[in-house]
Amino acid sequence: MDLHPHFRRIWHLSLLSFIIASVTGFLYRYGMLYPLAEWLHFANIRHAHSHLMFFNWISPPIMIWMASSIIKKSDYAAVRNFSVCIYTMLFIGALSFPFFLVYGYHSVPLGFASLPLAAILSGLVMITWYWFIWLYYLAGNNRPRNISKLFFDAALLTLFISSLGAWGVSVIQFLDVQNPLFSSAMTHFFLATFTEGWAMLGILGILWSKTSVSQSKLQISAGWFWVPLLFGSMMIFPFSLTQTLITPVMLLTAKTGLVLIIAGLIANVWFLTKEKVFNTVTRKVILLLLILKILFQAAAILPLEIWPGEHGLRVLYLHILLLGIISVTLIEAFTGVKVTLTKVLFAISVLLVILSLGMISGYWPAHLLPPDIYVWVMLISILPTIPAISIWIFTVKNM
Template identity: 30%
Template structure:
C-alpha cells in the first residue's frame, strides 16, 4: 500500500508538469493519494501494532486489517477515476468513492470494539492508556464525515460548519488517532518514560486535540472566540509533541531521531497556526501541504517503517535509503510554497518535486523487494513488532 500510495504521489507530480492521460483529473489523483496513505497504509499498520502488542499470541485485528486493505484498493481506484463525483449505474447516480470510503468506518468501529473486548479487565499500562484515547479519537473523528454527509443531505451551507466538519474528520484523525496511537507504540517500548510530567503533557494533548482541528478552518470563516479556543488546543498539542520528542531523544536511535525532528517541526507549525496572524500567513504562502507531510510522512511513516523493519534485519540499508528520499521529498515541497523567494522560481521546482517523489518511490520498492526476499529466505522474525 505504501508503494502504491507513493507511486500515486509521483503520478500527481507528473500531472503538475503535463496533462494526465485518460482524462484523469489532478484533484482526483490527490484524493486517491491521500486516502490510500491514511486508510490503506498508516491505519492498518497501526492496528497491527496495537493488536500484536495487546495480544501477541492471538492478535485480534488481523482479519479487520485485511478487510481495510481490501476496501482501500477499490477506494483508491474509484477516487483516482471519479474523485468525489457521482457514477452513473443504470438510472442511479452514486458517489461510489465516497460510499467505499465510508465502509472503512465500519471496520474502524469493529476494531475499536475488538480492542475493548481484548483489553477489558487488563491493568492499564501507559501504552494502553494512550491507546484508549487514540481509539476514542478514531471514533470521534469519523463523526466529522457523518456530519459532512448530514449537512449535504439537509442542505446546510454554512461555510464554517461544513469546513469544520471536514477538518474534524481529517485533522482529528491525524492529530488524534495517528498521534496517540504512535505515542502508545513508543510507550509500549519505553514504559519508564511515563513520568508525572509526561502524564500531564499527555492529558493536555488529549484536551487540546479535539479543539486544535479548528485551526485548519480558514481564519476568515472562524468566529474570533472559537478561534481562541482552537488556539489553546493547538498550544497544548504542540507542547505535548515537544515534550515527547525531548523525552524520547535519548531512547531512540537512527531514523527515529529524524522522526522526532519532524515531530518538533509539526509542533512549531501548530504554534504558528495558534496565532491568527500566523495562521493567515500560513494560508497565504500555502504551508498546508508541507505541514501535513512533516507529520504524516516524516514522523508517522518513518516510525512505522523502523518498527516493521525490526522483523527484517536485512532491510536496514534500504530503510535508510528510503528515509533519505523522504527527506528529499520534504525539501522539494518548500519551493512550491510562497515561502520560497519568487526570484528563484521557475519550472525546475516542479521537476524537482517530481524527481524527489520518483526517487522515494524507487526506494520504497527497494524496501518492499528486500522484505519479500527476506521472507522467501525465511530471514525474518515473526515476533510482535512492538514488544
C-alpha cells in the same frame, strides 16, 4: 516487535498501498507539468492518494501494533478476529481507490441508478474502524495498563470522534445545508482529529513501547503526555478554514488547542529523548521532524501573519506529519536491522520531499529558488517510493 504471520502479511499489504499511493502523488506532480489522460482530474488524484494513505497505509499498521501489544501470538482466535477485521478494512480501502481516482466524490452511473461509490466505501471503512475498536476493547479489557496502552486507548477514542466529523459531512449534504462553512468545518474536524489525534497518538504509543518506563516510575502523571494531545487535536480544525470566515471564539479555541499540542509534544520529545529512544539515524530523523512540527505550530500562534490553512503551508505541514513523522516511524518500527541502510535512504528521501514542498510553499525567498523548480519537485516526489519498494521486496522474500 515479533509479529504473527497474519499481521506480517497485513504490514506487506499496507506497504504496498503506500507504494501505490505515493506513485499517485507523483502522478499529480507529473500532471502539473505534462498532459494527463482526459479522465484524470487533479482533485480526484488527490482524493485517491490521500484516502489510500489514510485507509490502508497509516491505520492498519498502527492497529496490528496495538493488537500485538495486548494479545498473545499463540491466541489463535484473537489473531484471527483481528486479522479478518483488518483484511476487510484493507480490501474496502483498496476498492475505494479506483473510484476516487476516476469519479472522486461524484456519483457513478450504474445503469439503474447512480451512486457515490467512493463515499459509500469510505463509510464502510469507518465501520471496520468501529469493528476494530470493539475487538480491541474486548481483548484488552483485563490487560495490565502500561503507558503506550494509554496512548493507544486515547488514539482509538480520537479515531472514533474523528469519524463523527466524516459522517457529519454526509448529514450536511443530505440535509442540503447551504452554508459551506459547516461542511468545510466537519471535513477539517475529521482531518485534524484523525491526523493529530489518531495517527499522532498511535505513533507516540509505538515510540513509548520502545521504553521500559512504567507509570509508577514517572515523576509526573502519565496524563501530561497524552491528555493535551487528545483535547488539542479536536480544537485546532478552525486553522484549516478560510481565515476571514472564522469567528474570534473559533480562533481562540484553535490557538488554545495548538498550545495544548505543543506542550504535550514537548513533554513527549523531552522524555523520549531522555529515555534514549532516538538512538539510530532513522530515529534521529524522527526527532528532527517532531521538532520541526513543534516549531511550525508555534509559528502559527505567534503574530507572524502565518495562516496554516493556506494551501502551500497546509500541504507542507501535512507531509511533515504524515510522510515524515508517521511514515518514517512505521518503516522504522516494522522493519529490522537488515534493511538499516534502506531505512536511512527512506528517511533522507522524505526530508528531501519536505524540503521541496517548503520551496513551493509560497514562503521560500524567490531568489533562492533553483530554475525549473517544479521539475525538481516532481523528480524528488518519487524518491521515497524507491526504498519503499526495496523494503517491500526484501520483506516479501523473507516471509
